[in-house]
Amino acid sequence: xxxxxxxxxxxxxxxxxxxxxxxxxxxxxxxxxxxxxxxxxxxxxxxxxxxxxxxxxxxxxxxxxxxxxxxxxxxxxxxxxxxxxxxxxxxxxxxxxxxxxxxxxxxxxxxxxxxxxxxxxxxxxxxxxxxxxxxxxxxxxxxxxxxxxxxxxxxxxxxxxxxxxxxxxxxxxxxxxxxxxxxxxxxxxxxxxxxxxxxxxxxxxxxxxxxxxxxxxxx
Numbered sequence: 001x002x003x004x005x006x007x008x009x010x011x012x013x014x015x016x017x018x019x020x021x022x023x024x025x026x027x028x029x030x031x032x033x034x035x036x037x038x039x040x041x042x043x044x045x046x047x048x049x050x051x052x053x054x055x056x057x058x059x060x061x062x063x064x065x066x067x068x069x070x071x072x073x074x075x076x077x078x079x080x081x082x083x084x085x086x087x088x089x090x091x092x093x094x095x096x097x098x099x100x101x102x103x104x105x106x107x108x109x110x111x112x113x114x115x116x117x118x119x120x121x122x123x124x125x126x127x128x129x130x131x132x133x134x135x136x137x138x139x140x141x142x143x144x145x146x147x148x149x150x151x152x153x154x155x156x157x158x159x160x161x162x163x164x165x166x167x168x169x170x171x172x173x174x175x176x177x178x179x180x181x182x183x184x185x186x187x188x189x190x191x192x193x194x195x196x197x198x199x200x201x202x203x204x205x206x207x208x209x210x211x212x213x214x215x216x217x218x219x
Contacts, residue, residue, distance in 0.1 A: 007190065009173065018090055018093075019091060034082045037164075037165070038160075042074075069131075073121050076117060077114060077164075078163045081110055085164065085167025092171070107207070110204060115208070115211065122142065123136035123139045125139065126138070143219065144212050144213065150205075150212070151205040151208065168200070170197075176196045
């Protein structure tokens with residue numbers, strides 16, 4: 001077992017995202033942390049877009065539609081992707097999965113879930129709320145171009161992407177620790193582990209951008 005870690009951030013996640021936790025507690029912790037991650041990134045996005053907040057509070061029903069989008073699109077995406085990340089983190093720390101397997105599963109699941117949820121939610125929003133002119137095909141057609149801008153923080157999907165860093169960060173740090181421990185190397189500093197985790201996340205974001213660009217060409 002590797003759950004007794006001297007690294008404070010990993011020890012905190014070990015306590016709150018362990019394989020020993022009941023499913024309901026695990027899910028509740030994921031919801032809370034997803035909301036806490038989503039709020040500041042969303043606030044940053046609103047502050048960075050000129051005139052966005054005045055438009056929301058001035059236009060009729062704009063604020064209500066905005067929060068509906070966050071609740072029906074943003075929160076489900078962030079929750080599911082974070083849940084996948086925390087499950088992998090817990091299994092890695094309990095030594096139930098090897099680091100190499102975790103890295104591959106995380107890459108496929110994180111990118112796949114992020115894209116698949118947008119593919120499902122956008123057309124559903126068109127049918128249920130009249131978004132995208134009420135046309136599910138039009139909604140499907142904008143998924144690729146929208147996700148291609150996410151890594152550059154160019155839209156709300158970028159907000160959702162970076163809100164999932166809350167699960168990617170400890171998972172990727174734990175991956176680096178596990179690899180170093182297996183090979184008998186001295187562990188890096190906390191700053192080095194954090195930089196490694198951010199690098200892995202950045203590579204995944206770039207890969208997702210490439211997949212989104214291809215999706216935009218196909219759909």
